Amino acid sequence: MAYVVTDACVDIMDQSCVEECPVDCIYEGDRMMYIHPDECVDCGKCVPVCPSDAIFWEHKLPAELAHFTAAATEFFEQREDSSG
Amino acid sequence: MTATVPTGTEVVRGACPHDCPDTCALTITVQDGRAVSVTGDHEHPFTRGGLCVKVDNYLDRVYSPDRVLFPMRRTGPKGSGRFERISWDAALDEISKRFRSISAEYGPEAIMPVSYLGTQGILNGLNVGDPFFAKLGATIAERTYCDSGSCTAYMMTIGDSAGVDPENIVHSRFILVWACNIMSTNLHLWPVIAEARKRGAKVVVVDPVRTRTAKAADWHIPIRPGTDGALAMAMMHVIINEGLTDDDYVANHTVGYDQLVERVRQYTPEWAAEETGVPAEDIRRLAREYAGGQPSVIRIGVAVERHAGGGQAVRALSCLPALVGAWRKPGGGILQLPLWAFPVNWGAMMHPEMLEPGKRIVNQYLLGAALTGGMKLDPPIKALMVYNTNPVVVCPDQDKLVEGLRREDLFTVVSEQFMTDTAELADIVLPATTQLEQDDIMFSWGHLYVTYNHRSIEPLGEAVPNTELFRRLAARMGFTDPVFQRTDADMIAEAFDWSAPAMRGITVESLKERGWQRLSVPPPDEYAPHAEGGFPTASGKVEFVSSAAAGGNFVVPLFRQGSNDHQPGTPVDPLPHYIPPREAAHTNPELAAKYPLNLLTPKPHAYLNSSDGNLPFHRRVQGDAAILIHPSDASARGIVTDDDVRVFNDRGSFVMKAKVDPSVLTGVTVSAYGAWRMHATSLSTVASVNPVAFADLGNAPTFSDTLVQIEKA
Numbered sequence: 001m002a003y004v005v006t007d008a009c010v011d012i013m014d015q016s017c018v019e020e021c022p023v024d025c026i027y028e029g030d031r032m033m034y035i036h037p038d039e040c041v042d043c044g045k046c047v048p049v050c051p052s053d054a055i056f057w058e059h060k061l062p063a064e065l066a067h068f069t070a071a072a073t074e075f076f077e078q079r080e081d082s083s084g
Numbered sequence: 085m086t087a088t089v090p091t092g093t094e095v096v097r098g099a100c101p102h103d104c105p106d107t108c109a110l111t112i113t114v115q116d117g118r119a120v121s122v123t124g125d126h127e128h129p130f131t132r133g134g135l136c137v138k139v140d141n142y143l144d145r146v147y148s149p150d151r152v153l154f155p156m157r158r159t160g161p162k163g164s165g166r167f168e169r170i171s172w173d174a175a176l177d178e179i180s181k182r183f184r185s186i187s188a189e190y191g192p193e194a195i196m197p198v199s200y201l202g203t204q205g206i207l208n209g210l211n212v213g214d215p216f217f218a219k220l221g222a223t224i225a226e227r228t229y230c231d232s233g234s235c236t237a238y239m240m241t242i243g244d245s246a247g248v249d250p251e252n253i254v255h256s257r258f259i260l261v262w263a264c265n266i267m268s269t270n271l272h273l274w275p276v277i278a279e280a281r282k283r284g285a286k287v288v289v290v291d292p293v294r295t296r297t298a299k300a301a302d303w304h305i306p307i308r309p310g311t312d313g314a315l316a317m318a319m320m321h322v323i324i325n326e327g328l329t330d331d332d333y334v335a336n337h338t339v340g341y342d343q344l345v346e347r348v349r350q351y352t353p354e355w356a357a358e359e360t361g362v363p364a365e366d367i368r369r370l371a372r373e374y375a376g377g378q379p380s381v382i383r384i385g386v387a388v389e390r391h392a393g394g395g396q397a398v399r400a401l402s403c404l405p406a407l408v409g410a411w412r413k414p415g416g417g418i419l420q421l422p423l424w425a426f427p428v429n430w431g432a433m434m435h436p437e438m439l440e441p442g443k444r445i446v447n448q449y450l451l452g453a454a455l456t457g458g459m460k461l462d463p464p465i466k467a468l469m470v471y472n473t474n475p476v477v478v479c480p481d482q483d484k485l486v487e488g489l490r491r492e493d494l495f496t497v498v499s500e501q502f503m504t505d506t507a508e509l510a511d512i513v514l515p516a517t518t519q520l521e522q523d524d525i526m527f528s529w530g531h532l533y534v535t536y537n538h539r540s541i542e543p544l545g546e547a548v549p550n551t552e553l554f555r556r557l558a559a560r561m562g563f564t565d566p567v568f569q570r571t572d573a574d575m576i577a578e579a580f581d582w583s584a585p586a587m588r589g590i591t592v593e594s595l596k597e598r599g600w601q602r603l604s605v606p607p608p609d610e611y612a613p614h615a616e617g618g619f620p621t622a623s624g625k626v627e628f629v630s631s632a633a634a635g636g637n638f639v640v641p642l643f644r645q646g647s648n649d650h651q652p653g654t655p656v657d658p659l660p661h662y663i664p665p666r667e668a669a670h671t672n673p674e675l676a677a678k679y680p681l682n683l684l685t686p687k688p689h690a691y692l693n694s695s696d697g698n699l700p701f702h703r704r705v706q707g708d709a710a711i712l713i714h715p716s717d718a719s720a721r722g723i724v725t726d727d728d729v730r731v732f733n734d735r736g737s738f739v740m741k742a743k744v745d746p747s748v749l750t751g752v753t754v755s756a757y758g759a760w761r762m763h764a765t766s767l768s769t770v771a772s773v774n775p776v777a778f779a780d781l782g783n784a785p786t787f788s789d790t791l792v793q794i795e796k797a
Contacts, residue, residue: 022274022275022278022279023274023275023278023300024278024282038296038299039300041267041271041274041275041296041300042134042136042137042267042271043132043134043271043272043274043275044124044133044134044135044140045132045133045134045275048126048133057140059137059701059704059705
């Protein structure tokens with residue numbers, strides 16, 4: 001259960017969300033930010049501060065953006081692989 | 085009733101009504117009389133605009149097509165689900181006629197209210213029906229659903245202190261989260277803990293399950309269910325034996341230290357390791373880090389009371405902060421129920437003086453037995469009035485309870501927002517408002533803010549707030565006392581002792597305007613109410629030897645309509661001690677041979693107890709009801725994930741999907757409660773196997789003290 005960053009963040013990466021996140025679960029990728037699905041506590045504070053309206057709650061993710069959930073999972077799997 | 089709600093686009097301040105510590109401040113946007121969004125109030129210092137999965141979709145509840153919007157009368161056999169719409173007049177006529185005739189034939193004690201905190205506002209919540217049933221002379225309902233045992237234990241030790249301000253946990257250096265899955269049940273506390281962590285605090289979670297909260301901690305200590313008291317007693321043993329006490333604090337602000345020293349001698353880490361499954365070295369390390377990490381805080385969850393020795397476990401945990409001087413600084417102490425900081429005018433809500441002395445009391449957890457002859461009640465229960473609760477799902481002994489509710493000679497009235505498992509078995513169903521359709525004023529048991537809930541929309545259909553329900557019933561019964569003439573505004577004016585120091589600068593008007601206000605207590609950075617002792621106990625100190633134990637076991641009168649009659653009164657050892665679980669291999673090997681797995685039934689992530697268990701979105705988030713089984717227990721039974729399994733003991737059984745999951749201990753199995761009975765393939769839920777036996781203090785339930793067996797269905 002988590003919030004998900006979507007395409008509106010690509011090449012924008014404003015990072016207001018990072019400031020707002022109380023648990024530091026938002027990480028910087030090459031072209032967009034990613035929310036760690038296990039670290040996110042579902043508080044939703046990142047949503048209103050995003051100037052690009054890029055963040056959605058997983059359960060309310062529009063169907064055409066659904067693949068960003070998997071993209072986040074993949075991002076963190078690769079990250080853990082490379083660090084571990 | 086209040087004035088008509090505005091038209092056009094309006095933003096209205098509200099408050100979450102759920103029985104949760106966080107009591108979120110809400111912002112409701114209304115367009116032409118229809119609520120179009122419910123969001124968290126970003127300005128609220130504690131809840132800060134975030135809403136949990138339960139309430140983020142509150143409009144799903146308000147505008148659900150399944151809402152009960154009109155009074156209904158049963159037309160088929162009980163449980164057939166056949167009802168017809170009737171008028172309020174007809175409903176009130178029938179209810180008053182039946183209450184009168186039952187009262188005349190059997191005496192008024194044959195009528196019993198059944199209620200809790202389905203809505204938590206001071207007006208519409210815990211005590212809303214109390215004056216009516218006191219006047220009627222009905223059986224008193226004892227409602228020990230939540231924290232009752234913990235409250236008895238806490239008050240025996242510390243008194244009714246607010247304890248730690250949750251916001252000042254940012255200053256804590258060592259945060260011990262005990263039996264509390266904060267991320268699912270106290271969400272807004274986590275950012276505070278996260279901030280403390282950034283400042284260097286260590287977070288430790290004691291829980292039999294590797295919950296999301298446990299995963300996020302620095303150290304998760306898995307513990308055998310029901311043995312929390314052993315760990316807490318052994319921590320005291322280590323702290324005392326290794327000289328880690330704050331001797332000055334102990335000398336000045338506690339009583340009974342010498343006896344405590346004697347008492348904890350037997351509770352060695354090696355002994356506790358056997359009992360709890362936590363290695364002795366870990367127990368030592370925990371005790372040392374807790375004592376050394378000042379200010380340290382213990383956040384206890386409701387679950388800690390839910391076993392045979394739950395009360396004494398809380399006694400021990402409540403002693404720990406004084407032992408190490410944690411209370412000296414902001415962020416040090418124990419967080420149980422900061423509710424005690426609120427000068428709620430409970431008397432004006434309950435009116436206990438209206439109770440006839442000696443009136444019979446029945447605990448609602450015993451409702452199944454009470455309705456089916458198991459309690460030898462004279463007179464028997466012939467009528468129930470259910471509001472703010474769904475006992476079929478939240479009470480144990482589900483099979484008996486359903487059998488009782490099916491009695492054709494039992495007259496049952498249920499006031500509800502939805503056709504719950506309980507409402508389906510009613511004779512009359514009355515439509516209840518949601519929080520958007522009613523005015524209320526809220527305490528919190530998880531922060532120090534009073535919150536005002538403005539009615540933001542007109543009631544849907546013919547739904548009425550509980551306050552109006554009881555005004556109507558009282559009028560129809562001919563009760564003319566002034567208490568039944570009060571408007572909601574009158575009741576709000578009586579909801580608090582506005583002259584109390586904690587209410588300085590807070591008025592009904594200021595609350596209406598601002599939505600919420602912090603109690604007039606020092607700011608979080610300074611709040612340390614017991615830095616110099618001053619505990620609200622008989623001695624004014626932390627009572628290791630409790631003077632309140634002399635009167636024996638008791639339930640805080642708040643949980644029993646204000647009555648202090650017929651208290652359990654069983655003798656209580658004035659010193660904290662360990663009481664092992666009833667249903668465990670080492671205390672009941674015979675039972676454990678038949679039922680070797682310890683079942684835990686914690687709060688679900690997406691439901692608030694059974695509330696929301698019917699809403700499609702919430703059900704999707706929560707997922708199908710499932711039971712977690714450790715891989716070794718699963719393979720021993722040939723069970724794999726998604727198998728249908730039957731879970732059973734002598735009390736009952738249920739069937740659901742298995743989920744093989746290493747996040748539970750071997751020998752422990754977990755299934756969240758709250759799922760509705762009507763959605764279960766077995767037409768039974770975890771409540772069918774949970775015990776009715778009480779914990780040692782405060783008639784708390786013992787849902788974590790339950791042995792079951794699991795087999796493939």
